[in-house]
Amino acid sequence: MASDLPETMRCVISPEPGQLELVERPLPVPGTGELLVKVAAAGVNRPDLLQVKGVYPPPPGATDVLGLELAGEVVALGEGCGTALGTRVCGLVAGGAYADYCLVPEGTALPVPETLSMAEAAAMPETLFTVWTNLFERGFAAEGDIALVHGGTSGIGTMAILLCRLYGVTIIVTCGSEEKVEAALDVGAHAAINYKTEDFVDRVKDITEGRGVDIVLDMVGGDYVPRNLSCMAEEGRHVSIAFQRGAEATIPIVQLMRRRLTLTGSTLRARSLRFKTMVADELRGTAWPFVEGGRLKPVMDERFPLAEVEAAHARMVAGDHVGKIALIP
Known part of the structure; x- marks a missing residue:
């Protein structure tokens, strides 16, 4: 990876049911077919709340870091990836989005057009x-x-x-x-x-x-x-x-x-990467042209700093939100 990247990052985990904790972890290293993305925003979803409750654990092999969707800039590539460094992408992940950096399978990453802000892009995939x-x-x-x-x-x-x-x-x-x-x-x-x-x-x-x-x-x-x-x-x-x-x-x-x-x-999180990649390929030809043309963008609610993740979850629990809540590292 590039020498100018940090060795560690902040991320949010749930060490015990009902708890949220902002911790520091080593920067993840992209494997084959993975992008390392510097997170500009992450979407908050109800499955995140269920994971904190202890009733919706990550699928086998997935990180315990919370977060199922994000948007940001590609800063490192795993073997076999064709995405250019610096590309703005949003992506669906099985976990890891509540962080400064996140690994994203290249197959589930979609390009962020100029019609979307990074917070809007992060609120799209899930x-x-x-x-x-x-x-x-x-x-x-x-x-x-x-x-x-x-x-x-x-x-x-x-x-x-x-x-x-x-x-x-x-x-x-x-x-x-x-x-x-x-x-x-x-x-x-x-x-x-x-x-x-x-x-x-x-x-x-x-x-x-x-x-x-x-x-x-x-x-x-x-x-x-x-x-x-x-x-x-x-x-x-x-x-x-x-x-x-x-x-x-x-x-x-x-x-x-x-x-x-x-x-x-159906459920989505536990589905195979092959399935999610197939859906992403389909969306590139169906819904994504509407996004690129400015005709489809998410309805946004409030945005919270990563350190205020508890407040973001509390807003979703209260049920007062309209549209998507986002975290901004």
């Missing part, structure tokens, strides 16, 4: 990969479809709104307050439901004039699952990506049979 693979690949969302997405003002929810708008999908979202309903509509949702004051099942039926939705992107789980199925049109697809209200649900099998519904779901 939500973009997640929404694309689940809503558009597993859920087969296509022009003319209607989708229901819970958590409409979350990073996932706002990215889903933006992508649905670009691809001609009508999107209905649920939110927890009138302020968030207004925020979701401002982002571009076709309809937003305050789940605390309205029954979203009844409202979806009203909005779709009894037709129902073609896809549900669900991060709630538990008792929401049978309610989601009640919202769905014939041949509908239900995609689970989290289970904030519980990992088990009672499924009305007769509804599945009569209306030919599909239940699926």
